[in-house]
Amino acid sequence: MLRVCASLLIVIGLAASSFAEDGYESLFNGKDLAGWDGNPELWSVEDGVITGKTNGPDHLKYNQFLIWEGKAADFELKLEFRVEGNNNSGVQYRSKELPKVGKWSVGGYQADIHGNAPYTGMLYDEQGRGIVAQRGQKVVVDNAGKKTPTKLDVPVTPIDITKWHEMTIICKGNRLIHKIDGVTTVEIIDNQKSEREMEGVIAFQVHRGPKMKAQFRNIRLKHFKAGGKKVSSKPTKKKSKTTS
Numbered sequence: 115m116l117r118v119c120a121s122l123l124i125v126i127g128l129a130a131s132s133f134a135e136d137g138y139e140s141l142f143n144g145k146d147l148a149g150w151d152g153n154p155e156l157w158s159v160e161d162g163v164i165t166g167k168t169n170g171p172d173h174l175k176y177n178q179f180l181i182w183e184g185k186a187a188d189f190e191l192k193l194e195f196r197v198e199g200n201n202n203s204g205v206q207y208r209s210k211e212l213p214k215v216g217k218w219s220v221g222g223y224q225a226d227i228h229g230n231a232p233y234t235g236m237l238y239d240e241q242g243r244g245i246v247a248q249r250g251q252k253v254v255v256d257n258a259g260k261k262t263p264t265k266l267d268v269p270v271t272p273i274d275i276t277k278w279h280e281m282t283i284i285c286k287g288n289r290l291i292h293k294i295d296g297v298t299t300v301e302i303i304d305n306q307k308s309e310r311e312m313e314g315v316i317a318f319q320v321h322r323g324p325k326m327k328a329q330f331r332n333i334r335l336k337h338f339k340a341g342g343k344k345v346s347s348k349p350t351k352k353k354s355k356t357t358s
Contacts, residue, residue: 138192138334141182141316152180152220163331166203166320173325175238179206179220179317187313188338191283193217195227197275199326202228204238206318207283209250212241220317225283225292227328231272235281235292235299240319243309247300254303255310268297278331286338288312 141149144162157166157180168174181355197203221241226233237246237253247253250270251263267342273294274280282293288310290302304310318330 137303137336139336141184141333142331144331145283147180149183150180151183153178156180160329163329164333166318166328168201168320168326170325171323173343174320174322176216176219177319177321178216178218179319181211181220182316184284184314185313186335186337188286189284189335190338191260191316191334192280193330193333194278194280195275195329196278197227197229197315197326197328198246200324201321201326202226202233203321203326203328204228204240205281205283205330206240206317206319208238208285208314209317210311210314215241219227220315220316220319222311222317223290226279227275227281229272229275231270234275237290237292237300237302239245239309243306246304247302250297252301255306257305257307259306261311266298266301268299280332283346 141166146159146225147157147164156168156178157164159165164180166180191205192203193208195203195205204224204226206220206222206224209220212219212221212310215221219241222239224238224240226236226238228234228236232250233249234249238244239246243259245261246261248253250266251267252266255264256262282296284291288304290304292299316335318328320326320328
């Protein structure tokens, strides 16, 4: 019996050690929106998951976002998502707030969440260059903005975004990769220095237009070293302005 208990403790200890060494931090406590900032009319926590809702075409004048109160440069971000309604959502990263557009507006790289197969997991530059790479493409962008696409060996078939799926975003320098359920959807080498983003905020989108609900959970982030320095993951604000 003692040997069984000792073995069990070793297994538990190794699992805990492995998890700790993995280097991920949770960006969501599962209870409220501490560490995040967004329009409280749109964002809340429902059943332990981040939830954004809109009421219809006249509700929003522009796309709005729930913004993590921190910044990231080179990293791996993992999360689960689902979307209801005839609309789309997305995960912003290395992005910046755009108060000239409106409060809680964000521009920059977006991993798109869309029911249209070529757009599912694509790279969209919100308030910028628009579509950079559609699902199933590897794209090299040169300094002048010219895109050279090649095909990835991945299926471009519809997925049911009303069901939960895992999204992974990997950023290392000017190389960006999106994955859905472990399958690479796009890979980008962004050499356009005037337009690319190398550091910024992470945010979730609710899109203007038809009524929708976007949900996010199990959000975790692992920083890589950028330029020899690890980017701080500490929030820039101690308290979120948004309450659940």
